[in-house]
Amino acid sequence: MLKNFLKVLAAALMLVQGIYVQGTPAQKIKKSKVSYPQRELVWPKDKMPDAQPGQIAAMTDEAGKAGFNPDEHRIAYLDWYEAPAPEVRNGGCMILISGGGYQSCCDVNLIDLWRKRFTELGFQCVNFVYRTPRPDGLPIYKSAWEDGQRAVRMVRSEAARRGFDPEKIGTISMSAGSHLALLLATSSQTPAYEKIDALDDVPCHINWAIVNAPAYATTDGETGTPSFLQGYNTDVKLSSVFKFDWKTCPMSLHHGGLDEYSPNASTLIYRQLRRMRIPAEVHIYPDKPHGAFGLERGVEFMRQMGFIGKLAPEENIDERFPSDEDRAEYIKQDIWPEGKTPCFQEHMNTPYIEWHFPKEKKTDAIQIIYSGGGYGGNGPESFEVTPARRYLNSLGMTVVTMKYRSPRPKGLDKHTTAWQDLQRAIRLVRSQAASYGLDPDRIGIMGSSAGGHLTLMGVTSSRHRSYLPIDDIDKLSCKVQWGIGIYPAYALTDGIDEGNRHGGNEDDSVLVPEFSFDLDTAPMLLIHGDADGWASMNSVKTWEKMRAMGIQSELHTLALRPHCFQRFASPGTGSYTWLDRIWEFMTAKGFNK
Numbered sequence: 001m002l003k004n005f006l007k008v009l010a011a012a013l014m015l016v017q018g019i020y021v022q023g024t025p026a027q028k029i030k031k032s033k034v035s036y037p038q039r040e041l042v043w044p045k046d047k048m049p050d051a052q053p054g055q056i057a058a059m060t061d062e063a064g065k066a067g068f069n070p071d072e073h074r075i076a077y078l079d080w081y082e083a084p085a086p087e088v089r090n091g092g093c094m095i096l097i098s099g100g101g102y103q104s105c106c107d108v109n110l111i112d113l114w115r116k117r118f119t120e121l122g123f124q125c126v127n128f129v130y131r132t133p134r135p136d137g138l139p140i141y142k143s144a145w146e147d148g149q150r151a152v153r154m155v156r157s158e159a160a161r162r163g164f165d166p167e168k169i170g171t172i173s174m175s176a177g178s179h180l181a182l183l184l185a186t187s188s189q190t191p192a193y194e195k196i197d198a199l200d201d202v203p204c205h206i207n208w209a210i211v212n213a214p215a216y217a218t219t220d221g222e223t224g225t226p227s228f229l230q231g232y233n234t235d236v237k238l239s240s241v242f243k244f245d246w247k248t249c250p251m252s253l254h255h256g257g258l259d260e261y262s263p264n265a266s267t268l269i270y271r272q273l274r275r276m277r278i279p280a281e282v283h284i285y286p287d288k289p290h291g292a293f294g295l296e297r298g299v300e301f302m303r304q305m306g307f308i309g310k311l312a313p314e315e316n317i318d319e320r321f322p323s324d325e326d327r328a329e330y331i332k333q334d335i336w337p338e339g340k341t342p343c344f345q346e347h348m349n350t351p352y353i354e355w356h357f358p359k360e361k362k363t364d365a366i367q368i369i370y371s372g373g374g375y376g377g378n379g380p381e382s383f384e385v386t387p388a389r390r391y392l393n394s395l396g397m398t399v400v401t402m403k404y405r406s407p408r409p410k411g412l413d414k415h416t417t418a419w420q421d422l423q424r425a426i427r428l429v430r431s432q433a434a435s436y437g438l439d440p441d442r443i444g445i446m447g448s449s450a451g452g453h454l455t456l457m458g459v460t461s462s463r464h465r466s467y468l469p470i471d472d473i474d475k476l477s478c479k480v481q482w483g484i485g486i487y488p489a490y491a492l493t494d495g496i497d498e499g500n501r502h503g504g505n506e507d508d509s510v511l512v513p514e515f516s517f518d519l520d521t522a523p524m525l526l527i528h529g530d531a532d533g534w535a536s537m538n539s540v541k542t543w544e545k546m547r548a549m550g551i552q553s554e555l556h557t558l559a560l561r562p563h564c565f566q567r568f569a570s571p572g573t574g575s576y577t578w579l580d581r582i583w584e585f586m587t588a589k590g591f592n593k
Contacts, residue, residue, distance in 0.1 A: 037079035037127065042150045048075055049146050049193040050138060055131040057147075059098065060106045076147035078154060079127040081115055083163060090122035090309050092168035095155060095206070097148075099175025101215070102140045102224065103133040107174050110292055114172050117295065121308055124164045126155060130180065140216070140224040141176075141241070145183050145192040152184060153202040170208040170307065174292050175261070178214035182269070185209040185251060187243040205247040208307055210298035212254045213290055217242070217265035231262020232548055238268040244276060250559065252281040252301035256288030257552045264547070267540050270557070274537070275505045279305065279530060279559040281574075284543060286523065286552035286588065297556065300574040304559055314568040315576070321387035324356075326394040331355040335402075335424050342420050342467035343412060348405040351421040353428065354380060355400055356389055357436070362396025363592045364439040366429060368480075370402040370422075372449025372489070375414040377406045383567050384448040384486065391579045397592060398438055400429050404454070413514070414490075414497065415450075419457045420467045423478040426458065431473050442591060444482040444522075446582075449534065449563065452488025456542065459483035459524055461516040482591055483524040484582060487563055491515070491538035504537025511541055517549060524553045525585040527578055529561030554585050 042048075051074070056063065058073045083089070096114050098107035115125045128151045130144040152169065159166035173181035183192075188205035195201075216222050220229040222239040229236050253270055255263035263284050273280040281301050285293045302308050335351040336342075353368075369389055371382035380386070380401035389399045404421040408414045426443060433440040447455040462479040469475065494501045494509040502509060524546065526539035536557045543555040558565055558574045569575035586592040 036082045040078045040080065040154065042076040042078065042147055042154060044197065047196045049196075050135060050143050052135055052143070055133065055135065055143065057129050057131050058105070059108055059111070059127075059129060060100070060104050061108045063104070076128075076130045076151065078151055079129065080162070081119065081125045081127070083124055084119050084122045088120065088122035089163065090307075091163075091165040092122070092170065092307055093124045093126065093155060093159070093162075093164045094118045095151070095169065095171045096125060096127045097171055097173035097177035097181050098127075098129070099173070099177040099213075099215070100132060102144060102176045105129050105132060105177075107177070110174055113295070117299070118172070121299065124162055134224065139241075141179060141183065142192070144176075144180050148180050148184050149188070149192045149204040150199070152188075152204040152206060153199050156204075157199060157202050167207055168307065169206050170210070170302070171206055172210040172212070172298065174212045175215045175290065178211045179216045181209050181211055182214055182217065182242055185211075186248045187241070187245060188247045189245040190243050206249055208249050208302065208305065209251045210254070210301070211251055211266070211269075212292040213256065213259055213261060214253070214265050214269070215261040217269065218262055221261060226260035227262035227265070231264035232544065236264075238265070238272065242269075244272055248273070248276060248278055250279045250305060252283070252298045252559070254283045254292065254294045254298065255285070256291055256293060257284055257286040257547065257554075258288060259290045261290060264544065267544055270540065271505055271537070274503055274530070281530060281557050281559045282540065282555060284555040286554045297574060300572065300577065301559055304561070304570070304573045304575070311570040312572065314570050316568055317387045317566050318383050321390040324390065324393075326359055326390065327356050328359040329355070329357040333428075335421055335428060337470070340470045342470075343409060343417050345409055345417070347407065348409065348417065349403065351403055351405050351425075353400050353402050353425050355398070355436075356393055357398050358393045358396045360396050361398065361437070364437065365442040365444070365586070365592050366398050366400060366433060366438055367392055367444050367446060368400045368402060368425060368429060369446045370404060370451050370454070372447065372451040373406060374489075375406060375408045375418060375450045378451065379403060384451065384564075388446065388579060388582070392582070395583060395592075398436070400425070415454060415457060415514070416466070418454050422454055422458050423462070423466050424474075426478040426480060427473050427476045430476050441481065443480050444484065444586070444591060445480050446484035446486070447488075448486035449489045452485040452538075453490045455483045455485045455524075456488055456491060456515055460521045461514070461518060462520045463518040464516050479520045480522050482522050482586070482589065484585075485524055485526045485539060485542070487528045487532050487534060487536075487565065488526070488538050488542070489534035491542060492535070495534060495538070499533035500535035500537065504535035504541065509537070509541075511545055517545060521546070521549065521551060523551050523589065525581060526553065527556045527581060528558070529563060529565040529575075530557045530559050531561055532563045532565070534563055554581070556581060
């Protein structure tokens with residue numbers, strides 16, 4: 001009796017220390033510490049719908065190992081990773097979904113990157129591995145969609161046990177995995193398979209999605225090919241497999257501008273989300289191929305939406321950029337010689353430019369900046385101008401600010417005199433650039449709101465003369481090399497002189513006719529608040545037009561953000577970091593060398 005008691009006591013002590021005894025004393029003693037990832041099969045044995053002998057569920061690194069046995073990897077599964085540290089847990093879960101053309105699950109490195117980033121942000125992470133290759137005799141996505149709905153149900157059912165909120169489940173995905181994520185995000189009310197047990201009573205919707213490079217989303221590639229019409233022919237639509245039901249969730253869409261799986265898929269998805277008044281973002285990166293870009297933009301989206309935690313208090317942008325300590329010299333000059341101002345009207349101010357030279361010049365490029373104001377007023381001291389000017393000076397760039405004529409001219413279009421001032425200002429800057437050691441052929445323009453409309457005039461219509469020449473300066477080109485449009489207004493026909501009545505979402509809301517889109521049209525960076533009354537579709541449809549012309553531009557919209565999104569913004573959101581997009585754009589394009 002005593003001997004048996006001592007054996008039981010010893011076993012109990014070992015259990016307390018995290019050790020267990022298996023079988024007889026001759027067998028090895030093993031530690032009970034849990035190893036990760038923890039694998040859970042999505043389907044019960046013999047219950048998986050549309051099972052096919054040619055399909056497996058495995059990431060390519062596992063499938064490529066010597067001795068891999070396909071018969072042991074037929075069922076889709078979840079790999080649960082270690083929970084985040086208690087001090088950063090935010091009550092959310094991220095489902096990670098690889099791409100691979102529905103032929104494999106190949107994004108091993110991306111899964112690892114996402115796991116590390118979202119775990120440190122406080123999310124429980126789980127890798128979802130679905131069946132591939134494409135099923136025979138079924139739509140290419142069918143078995144993966146079945147697996148996906150079942151996987152979301154399983155994840156939601158595990159919420160209490162694993163310590164996250166069942167209504168804080170998001171996805172991040174790539175390529176075919178993003179096509180699958182879109183099905184999960186838009187079509188959860190459409191059953192992908194017939195119920196097999198009680199788990200199928202659990203809802204299978206997700207609460208948000210970060211969608212990278214969605215493949216097969218437009219009708220010119222929905223059967224599983226690249227977009228053979230590049231996603232923007234007149235007969236190309238968004239694939240009807242996405243139902244956009246009442247449980248459709250907010251999304252952040254990311255796409256390379258040169259992706260053969262057309263980036264127009266992302267703008268079409270974004271437009272449908274706007275029609276449904278679902279907060280969303282679209283981020284398109286010029287000259288980038290098929291790939292996952294802008295992870296931190298996705299993080300900023302989640303932070304802005306409150307998925308990571310409570311937003312930090314908003315900060316005033318003027319207080320963040322309070323001084324001219326990085327400016328070495330300032331020069332002010334009138335745009336027009338005395339008595340030579342075209343379409344002169346007494347009620348309008350005198351236009352001028354101001355040169356702001358950095359203490360340490362690091363680029364020969366020049367950025368011209370001016371404000372908005374509805375063409376009723378404008379000023380270079382505005383929050384739309386001064387912080388950007390100081391930011392660029394700090395990076396070693398020369399900035400020229402402009403005050404154009406306002407209020408609106410009488411008897412002319414609202415923008416006519418401002419456009420004249422802009423064309424003359426560009427020529428004036430070009431005529432003096434070399435004398436300051438700057439490049440006359442590296443000039444960009446930037447404006448916000450009405451100033452964004454003015455930027456579009458300057459970018460798209462430099463071959464269109466806005467005034468008769470007055471001197472030799474007007475023999476110079478007013479072509480610019482890039483434009484930066486910050487929430488441009490008045491760019492669409494449903495908002496010619498006011499906010500966009502229908503949000504710019506409908507097909508009959510088109511770009512206004514004053515934009516010539518001539519052969520000197522320059523690439524642009526466009527940044528816009530998704531909740532702007534001067535709708536973000538002003539920027540989106542401009543980007544679509546430029547892509548159709550073969551011009552690679554950059555686009556960012558910001559969920560929940562209004563007009564003047566940057567004036568007050570929370571740290572860690574896109575409205576706070578937006579100035580960095582300017583420098584990144586110019587760096588990627590080589591403008592600031």
